[in-house]
Amino acid sequence: MNLSGPFIKRPVATMLLSLAIMLLGGVSFGLLPVSPLPQMDFPVIVVQASLPGASPEVMASTVATPLERSFGAIAGVNTMSSRSSQGSTRVILQFDLDRDINGAAREVQAAINASRNLLPSGMRSMPTYKKVNPSQAPIMVLSLTSDVLEKGQLYDLASTILSQSLSQVQGVGEVQIGGSSLPAVRIELEPQSLNQYGVALDDVRNTIANANVRRPKGSVEDDQRLWQVQANDQLEKAKDYESLIIHYNNGAALRLKDVAKVSDGVEDRYNSGFFNDDAAVLLVINRQAGANIIETVNEIKAQLPALQAVLPASVKLNLAMDRSPVIKATLHEAEMTLLIAVALVILVVFLFLGNFRASLIPTLAVPVSLVGTFAVMYLYGFSLNNLSLMALILATGLVVDDAIVVLENISRHIDEGVPPMKAAYLGAKEVGFTLLSMNVSLVAVFLSILFMGGIIESLFREFSITLAAAIVVSLVVSLTLTPMLCARWLKPHTPGRENRLQRWSRRTNDWMVGKYATSLDWVLRHKRLTLLSLFVTIGVNVALYVVVPKTFMPQQDTGQLIGFVRGDDGLSFSVMQPKMETFRRAVLKDEAVESVAGFIGGNNGTNNAFMLVRLKPIKERNLSAQKVIERLRKEMPKVPGAQLMLMADQDLQFGGGREQTTSQYSYILQSGDLGALREWYPKVVTALRALPELTAIDAREGRGAQQVTLIVDRDQAKRLGVDMDMVTAVLNNAYSQRQISTIYDSLNQYQVVMEVNPKYAQDPITLKQVQVITADGARIPLSTIAHYENSLEDDRVSHEGQFASESISFDMAEGVTVEQGTAAIERAIAKVGLPEDVIVKVAGTADAFAATQKSQPFMILGALVAVYLVLGVLYESYIHPLTILSTLPSAGVGALLSIYALGGEFSLISLLGLFLLIGVVKKNAILMIDLALQLERHQGMAPLESIRSACLQRLRPILMTTLAAILGALPLLLSRAEGAEMRQPLGLTIIGGLIFSQVLTLYTTPVVYLYLDKLRHRFNKWRGVRTDAALETPL
Structure with missing residues (x-):
């Protein structure tokens, strides 16, 4: 059977078929989104809970553990980790890749509701969750700076105006704000004044809460009119609170300003951001799944002038980070590579055949096959990215193969004296089965990737289907368009009429x-x-x-570096800030650095900071991102009590089911016995620090956070009518930045925050100045019923799969592969001799590398089996x-x-x-x-x-x-x-x-x-079978 016969006879239909393929592909090309890598959806849900003032251990035992037990009953949870710090718990759930994220979210909400009765009663709100995709990096970061406005005011502008407007841009997903917090009225109490006037902390809290209310008041009406009833029950600014009467002392009014400093500040004073040399509020913009990055970024940039216009004149809206230039340059380079590949392939055909007209035939097969592939990509919801464009580049050499085989066979018959039309019929028929065998077996190789599952299937799905589609379209073109063109474009063989190139080609x-x-x-x-x-x-x-040295994925140069500053446990916010400044100045002065943005404090804790480094274009710096990191490490000043870890930002992030690591690779120690974990973790850290194969090691150096433990004499407290709830309430009022009232505005809601003056929170001895009310109304110092002890405790408590855990992050030293580094780590840990109840697990990129290492031989074997089966059936x-x-x-x-x-x-x-x-x-x-x-x-x-x-x-x-x-x-x-x-x-x-x-x-x-x-x-x-x-x- 000659599949090409009908198409050779009907040239118009064949040309129109090819044109239809081109038109479908051309239209689809304009609709394809653009991204650096294929969309990889890691089903991750992050649950956030807060209890201001609670210690990390209290958060872990009273909040994290009940939530983890409820989440542990959810099907499809791949990893579950939590991190509890001062007043905050964050639980990260990563589900199996095939798990529906929306269904998982419903089960997470149900688990939160089920654990309601197990959580502390003092929580202002129930834990909340959000769906995230950790494999997708932010596409843009904006910064707000001003020489006039305070950071809280900048944060308010970002929250009420910018965030809302940006979220409405097509393609924009979540907009996160960092570097400060919302404005708030801060009330900083003077314990000595309160004691002098006999006022308790709860008296102040109740007075303020009752003075600032916002409730419906109804209306009054007569036969003709209706009046809305309003009252001056809302206090908005600090000056409105200063004159509140909180107590009468011998008939004289005691006002809030007499016992406290009242100011307009921010909700969280342990939070700060920067952009280059200026204090700043940052807006981190993420895209929606499947959105076109280039179009989304362009749309955001088009909105920036309008957004700048609605901001006060003193506020500057800056572009701190933009991923689109690197993505544009990368894709442009890939497109140029594709064009060069096409040109080289055409040159090969021309040199071998020595005939310009003949070389045009496979040349036409290339654009038809490649452009037609765009239609399949659009149909499957793919994007233009590095991997799909690489598939098209490689397809250039493959799709022309089919046309070459047909053309060469037909040309051989023509050279033997067969007329072109007959040669086209004969030549196409002879190689028809050959083409089918080559292409079906080739498609089988790439489609076998789709059955591998896990990260490899998700990452290379677009590559394999795109390449398979190009091959199938090429097969169609080679059996239709190519023989038809050969029958009509190739001339009969005439001996002695060869040109110089044809003679050279034939002789060669x-x-x-x-x-x-x-x-x-x-x-x-x-x-x-x-x-x-x-x-x-x-x-x-x-x-x-x-x-051969092995690694997981090549290190990309995205033009971005991520920096993490880790301070010693227990460092205060005021001590950490100058250390961060030292690192910021050192990074900013490097000649390869364009800008630096970041923030310190917030949910990350007072001793942690984050830095986003934007590099100059690669043509200007002439160094890879990794080389820039190595230079910065060498030139970075030594800062006592703090360490800066830098890593090249990657388009593909792993380890989304756990907390963000400070380096490319990480290991986790896990144990059901917290004491054993604390004993063996430092030994493992010491062993790894001794390895020359590793660098930028980030690990806990022991329990260094200072803790004050109040030891209450329960018998004495009972005699005086004081219970533990009263004690903890007093401490909560004094030291936890307690939010005691809400101010409602037309655009946002703001908090009233109460605490003792910070100068009374600088030393544990000030606990003696706090008073508690006894059963008969008397006020006694805490020291009457309690004393305090100092100790060193953890400033964070981590869990992995409901068990206590600690992590170690690191990078490979220069010239060391992942395989070599992993082997060195395994040898070092073996020498430590961990007990059976302490388990070591790889995480993040190291985990992904270990998983693929085990499966690689089976992947190759699977591809070989697929080819064998297909060829066996065909032959x-x-x-x-x-x-x-x-x-x-x-x-x-x-x-x-x-x-x-x-x-x-x-x-x-x-x-x-x-x-x-x-x-x-x-x-x-x-x-x-x-x-x-x-x-x-x-x-x-x-x-x-x-x-x-x-x-x-x-x-x-x-x-x-x-x-x-x-x-x-x-x-x-x-x-x-x-x-x-x-x-x-x-x-x-x-x-x-x-x-x-x-x-x-x-x-x-x-x-x-x-x-x-x-x-x-x-x-x-x-x-006994014939073998003819x-x-x-x-x-």
């Missing part, structure tokens, strides 16, 4: 065939030696795979697929040897290159074997004669297709611009594998074919 081809025939004959006389080389190649594959043979698969070991050696020789690392991108090699290299064997079977079947040739003839006839298309694939991948290897670190490993793997396999398989394939043919005959003879070639008709 004759010379190559002659040399190949001589060497092939020698190989066929020494088949055992050739077969031995194949087995040696298999062994070399295994050896190289063991010794109706158990033996011939083995001959085709015998070409693959040489490709593996070439790829691994190239990586090893050039000092590279085997990553997931390299693994992707191996999958591609599995699909490409077997094409050569299919071209040979399919023709050899035809010659045996139709011309009665012996196996030796048929395979030799097939090798010589198919040499030119094999060389053309291989060289096209090599040159299609060459721009990937030579890329030096943005995004090159993702493309280079793929180019190196493919080119190295193709060159080595091209040399070897031209000789090993015919030898393996002959040996397996003998094996087939013996097996059939043993079974005519009986082996493929599908």
Whole structure:
């Protein structure tokens, strides 16, 4: 059956079909979103709970533990971790990748409701949750600065005006605000004055709460009119509160200003942000899932002038971070690489055929196939990203293969004197099954990725389907458009009318065939030696795979660095601020740095800070992001009590089910015995710090947070009529920035915050000045019923899967791979000799690397099995697929040897290159074997004669297709611009594998074919089955 026949007869229909493919693809291209990497949805839900004033241990035991028990009953929870700090608990739940996030959210809310009765009664509100996708980095950060307004006022503008407006922009998801908190009326009480006038803290709290209310008051009306009833029950500013009467002393009014300092401040004074040298409030903008980053950022930028106009004149709205320039540059570079690849492939065709008109035919197949692929991408909801564009770049060399095979076969018939129309029919029919075998088996390789599950399936789904779609469209084009054009564009062969290039092409081809025939004959006389080389190649594959350095993913240069400043446990906010300033100034003065933004305090704790470093474009700095980090580490001043950890921001983040780590890799120690964890954790940290393979280690250095424990004499307290609830209420009023009332505004709500004057919270001895009310109304100092003790405790308590845990974050030292670093860590931990109740777990990138390392051999095996099954079905043979698969070991050696020789690392991108090699290299064997079977079947040739003839006839298309694939991948290897670190490993793997396999398989394939043919005959003879070639008709 000739599938191409109807299309050769109907040129108009064929052209219109191709045009329809182009139109569908062109329209779809304009609708595709743009992103750095495919959308990866890690189903993560973050639950936040607060209890102002509670210690980390209290938060862990009374809030985190009840929530974790409820969450533990939810199906599909992959990891669950929590972190409790002063007054705050954060629980992170990561679900299985196939879990519906909306269904999980409903179950999380139900679990929160179920734990209501187990949570402390003093919580102002129930825990809240939000759905997040930690794999997606923010697309933009804006900063608000002013020389006139306070930070609280800037935060209010960001919350009430900017955040609302930005959230309405198409494509914008969550807008987070940091660097300060909402304005508030702060009441800082003087304990000595309160004691002098006999006023209790609760008296002040109740007076303020009762003086500031906002309740419905109804209306009055007569027969004609209606009046709304209002009252001056809302106090809005600090001056309104100063004159409140809280007590009468001998008939004289005692006002709030007599016992407290009342000011307009912020809700949380332990929170500060910056942009370069200015104090700032930051707006961190995230995109919605599937939104086009470039369009979203452009829309935000278009709104900025209007937003600036509604802000006070003294406020400056600055662009602190923008991911779009790097993404634009990366995608532009990928598009240029695609164009270069197309040009190189066309050049190959032109040089081999020496005919400009003939070279146009496969040239047309390339745009039709690639543009048609955009329609499939749109249909599947894909985006234009680094991986999908890499698939299209590689597809350039693959889609032209089919057209080359058809064109070369038809050209060969024309050169033999067959008229072009008849040659088109005959040539297309001869290679129809060959094309089907090559493409179906190639598609099987990439579609096998979809069955691998986990991170690899999610990450490479778009790559594999995009490439498979391009291959299928190419197959359609090569069986329709290509033979039709050959029938009408190629001229009949006229001896003696060749141009100079055609003569050079023909002579070069004759010379190559002659040399190949001589060497092939020698190989066929020494088949055992050739077969031995194949087995040696298999062994070399295994050896190289063991010794080649391995990593998870190439380190990207996104033009962004993330910095974490970790202070010693127990450092106060005022002590931490100057340390952060030292780091900020050191980073900002580096010549590669464009800007620095960040914040300190807030939910991260007073001794933690975050920094976002924006680098200059790579052409201006001439250093990779990693090199900039290494330089900053060397030049960074030593700051006692604090450490700055820098890491290159990555488009793909792992470890979303746990707290943000300060480095690329992390390990977790976990135990049900808190005492054992505290005993062995420092030993592990010491062992890891001694490893030269690691750098930027971030670990807890013991229990360094100072804690004051109030020891209450319960008998004495009972005699005086004081219970523990009264004691804790007094402490809560005095030291926890307690929010005691709400101020309602037309745009927002603000809090009234009460605490003792900060000068009375600087030393534990001031606890003696706090008084508590006894049962008979008397006021006694706390020291009457209690004393305090100082101790060192944790400033945060972490849980992993409901068990106490501690983490260690680190980076690999320069020149050290993940595999080498992981091996060194395992040896060091083994020497420590941990007990059975202390468990070590890898997390984040290290966890992802360990998981893929175990599954990589099975992935490759799965792809090989898929190819074998497909080829076995197509050829109706158990033996011939083995001959085709015998070409693959040489490709593996070439790829691994190239990586090893050039000092590279085997990553997931390299693994992707191996999958591609599995699909490409077997094409050569299919071209040979399919023709050899035809010659045996139709011309009665012996196996030796048929395979030799097939090798010589198919040499030119094999060389053309291989060289096209090599040159299609060459721009990937030579890329030096943005995004090159993702493309280079793929180019190196493919080119190295193709060159080595091209040399070897031209000789090993015919030898393996002959040996397996003998094996087939013996097996059939043993079974008593005929072995005529005519009986082996493929599908």
